[in-house]
Every structure is written in C-alpha cells, then in structure tokens.
Amino acid sequence: MRFSQILRFHLSNNKWTAKQQYVPKHNPVLEEDIKRLQDFLMSKSNIVVLTGAGISTESGIPDYRSEGVGLYARTNHKPIQHMEFVRFANVRQRYWARNFVGWPSFSATEPNHTHHAVARFEREGRIQSVVTQNVDRLHTKAGSKNVIELHGSGYVVKCLSCEYRIDRHEFQDILNSLNPEFRDAPDMIRPDGDVEIPADYVANFRIPPCPECNGHLKPEIVFFGDNVPKSRVEQIAKxxxxxxxxxxxxxxxxxxxxxxxxxxxxxxxxPVAIVNIGETRADHLADLKLSAKCGDVLPKLFNFKK
Structure with a gap:
C-alpha cells in the first residue's frame, strides 16, 4: 500500500484524533466560567468578535506558536516574508509548490462547533460581526455573513502589479496542468500535516505569470512584514x-x-472578553479571561447544539 493510501486511511479512520492533534494541552472549563461569559454576552447586542488560529486548530489546521503542537514547535516551517516573496523567484517557487501540494487538504477543511456557534450568534443578533485573523474561510463555510478577513484569504489569488484576481480553485487547475509530474503530491504530505517536497521538484515547479500584465501572482494574504490595507483597518475601527x-x-x-x-x-x-488556551498579550486589559478551549465554551452558550 502506498504511503498516501496509508495516510488517507489513517485520517479517515481517526478524524477526531487528527483534528485534535494541533490543540494545545488545556484544563477542563468550569461551568461557572461559561456562565460568566454568557452573562457578558447577554448584557450586550453589538459585540465584535475577533478570532485567531486557536479556533481552527479543532478543524485540523495548526497554528504557529502553541507549545508542542504549533508549526514552530513541530517543524522547521517559518512563515513566508512579504519582501522575500516579492523579490526572489525561488521563494515564490518554493511557496507555490508547497501551497499546491497542501491545497486539496486545506480547502477541504470543515468548520467546527466554534465556527457554527459564532454563526448562530450572528443570526440571533447577539454579535455584530466577525473579524478573523485566519485565511481559511471557515467562518463563511459555517454561515457567518458579516466577516472581515483581517489578513486576507487563501481562497483568492491576485497579481502584484495589476487588478487581476482568480479563484484559488481555478488556479489549482492551472498549476495542475503546468506540473503533471506532481500527480504523486499526496506522498509529500507528512503525518504531522507539513509538506516535504524534494528540492528537484521545487526547482522544476512552474508558476504562470499574470495573464493580463505578466506580473507575479500571490495569494490574497497579508504575509509577515506586509501591512493590512488602510481601508480595512479603518473599517474595523469604525x-x-x-x-x-x-x-x-x-x-x-x-x-x-x-x-x-x-x-x-x-x-x-x-469591555473585552478573551477565550484562549494560555496567556495572551492583552490579559492585563481583559474584563473577562477564560483560559480554555473555545470548542469547550462557545457551543455551551445559550444551550447551543450543533
């Protein structure tokens, strides 16, 4: 049996384990803490929700920093730097090769109970909107309507030189046609979810230029070192x-x-309320802080059941 078949069998028969492997160690949440958060929300009707990678770990997408389970802890993977992507062809080539291999799994990820709870709170008028630091579109998949993607989306590809844009699924088809030798790509996905691509594959990976201006294409994601668009910052501030x-x-x-x-x-x-496993940069500013897994808290508010 090929490794890719073994991996798919393992994932299909251990979905819960695969999704939970990226969740940091945490203590059980106390019922009184859930009640405190529910009281916080009950007294308001125009809450803005900010979400980070910690709500997507339960869907099987690892974060960067969590102790023992984040990408920094498990692999030598470092986030792409904006200026390196812009300046160096080999950086773009390596990025798109990895992105191409990982896209089928990433795009197939489903929202979890937290995403569904947030969507329900929006429908019930308990929250105003969602600002997410994630690029996975899971809030939209769960049914949230008023979502601002603070750092952009992995589901759109844009040109760095003109206004050209293309859906990431369509772009995958183009990459498939240009790189037929990558048909064994599932073998490059490691059991920990990272991607290991042989150097010769990366060196031969072909990326199409922008069809309108011949410029470089990148995902509509705010890479490290780049700035969130000013108009988006102003919209969130309002x-x-x-x-x-x-x-x-x-x-x-x-x-x-x-x-x-x-x-x-x-x-x-x-007021500010925070639900997160472990410390945050703003704990000293929070009116309410729950050190807990979001999936242990949000679905239990207002008797929500998925």
Whole structure:
C-alpha cells in the first residue's frame, strides 16, 4: 500500500484524533466560567468578535506558536516574508509548490462547533460581526455573513502589479496542468500535516505569470512584514466604535493587527472578553479571561447544539 493510501486511511479512520492533534494541552472549563461569559454576552447586542488560529486548530489546521503542537514547535516551517516573496523567484517557487501540494487538504477543511456557534450568534443578533485573523474561510463555510478577513484569504489569488484576481480553485487547475509530474503530491504530505517536497521538484515547479500584465501572482494574504490595507483597518475601527464590546476567541494577540483592536476597544472604555488556551498579550486589559478551549465554551452558550 502506498504511503498516501496509508495516510488517507489513517485520517479517515481517526478524524477526531487528527483534528485534535494541533490543540494545545488545556484544563477542563468550569461551568461557572461559561456562565460568566454568557452573562457578558447577554448584557450586550453589538459585540465584535475577533478570532485567531486557536479556533481552527479543532478543524485540523495548526497554528504557529502553541507549545508542542504549533508549526514552530513541530517543524522547521517559518512563515513566508512579504519582501522575500516579492523579490526572489525561488521563494515564490518554493511557496507555490508547497501551497499546491497542501491545497486539496486545506480547502477541504470543515468548520467546527466554534465556527457554527459564532454563526448562530450572528443570526440571533447577539454579535455584530466577525473579524478573523485566519485565511481559511471557515467562518463563511459555517454561515457567518458579516466577516472581515483581517489578513486576507487563501481562497483568492491576485497579481502584484495589476487588478487581476482568480479563484484559488481555478488556479489549482492551472498549476495542475503546468506540473503533471506532481500527480504523486499526496506522498509529500507528512503525518504531522507539513509538506516535504524534494528540492528537484521545487526547482522544476512552474508558476504562470499574470495573464493580463505578466506580473507575479500571490495569494490574497497579508504575509509577515506586509501591512493590512488602510481601508480595512479603518473599517474595523469604525465597527469597534459602534460596538458595545469585543470578544476575542483563540488568539494570543501577539500580532499587532489583532492587539490593536483590543487597544481601540479599551480606549473607548468598552469591555473585552478573551477565550484562549494560555496567556495572551492583552490579559492585563481583559474584563473577562477564560483560559480554555473555545470548542469547550462557545457551543455551551445559550444551550447551543450543533
């Protein structure tokens, strides 16, 4: 049996284990803590929700920083730097080769109970909107309507030089046609979810130029070292101004674009609640902090059942 078949068999028969392997160690949540958060939400109707990688780990997408299970801890993987992607062809080549191999699994990821709970709270008028640091579109898949993708989306590819854009699924078809030798790509996915691509594959990986201007194509993601578009920052600031508080879910808030939202909320003397495994950058600013797995908390609020 080929390794790819073994891997698919393992994943299909151990879905829960595969999804939970990226969740950091945590203590059981106390019922009184769930009640405290429910009381916090019950007294408000215009909450802005900020979500981070910690809510997607339960869907099988690892975060970067969690002790023992994050990408930094398990692999030598480091996030792509914006200027390196822009300047160096070999960096773009390596990025797109890895992205191509991982896309089928990434795009097939399904939302979990937390995503569904947040979507329901929006339908019930308990929250105003969702600002997510994630690029996985899981909030949209779960049914949330008012979602701002703070760091962009992995589901759109854009040109760095003109206005050309293409759906990531369509772009995958193009990459498939240009790189037929990658048909054994599933073999390059390691059991820990990372991608290991032989150097000769990367060196021969072909990326199409922009069909309109011959420029370089990249996912519509704010890479490290790049800035969130000013218009998006202003839109979020306006939402916070018109809100009655902020709920942070599954984020350490170490990235400033998320931490800035907490600072803006506190500058307006509005309350902040945080649910996250372990410490965050803004614990000292929180009116309510639950050190817990989001999936142990959100589905239990307001008797929610998926």
């Amino acid at each position: 939402m916070i101004y018109n809100s009655d508080g902020l709920l942070v879910l599954g984020s350490s808030l170490l990235v400033f674009s998320g931490y800035r939202m907490v600072l803006q909320t506190k500058d307006l003397n509005l």
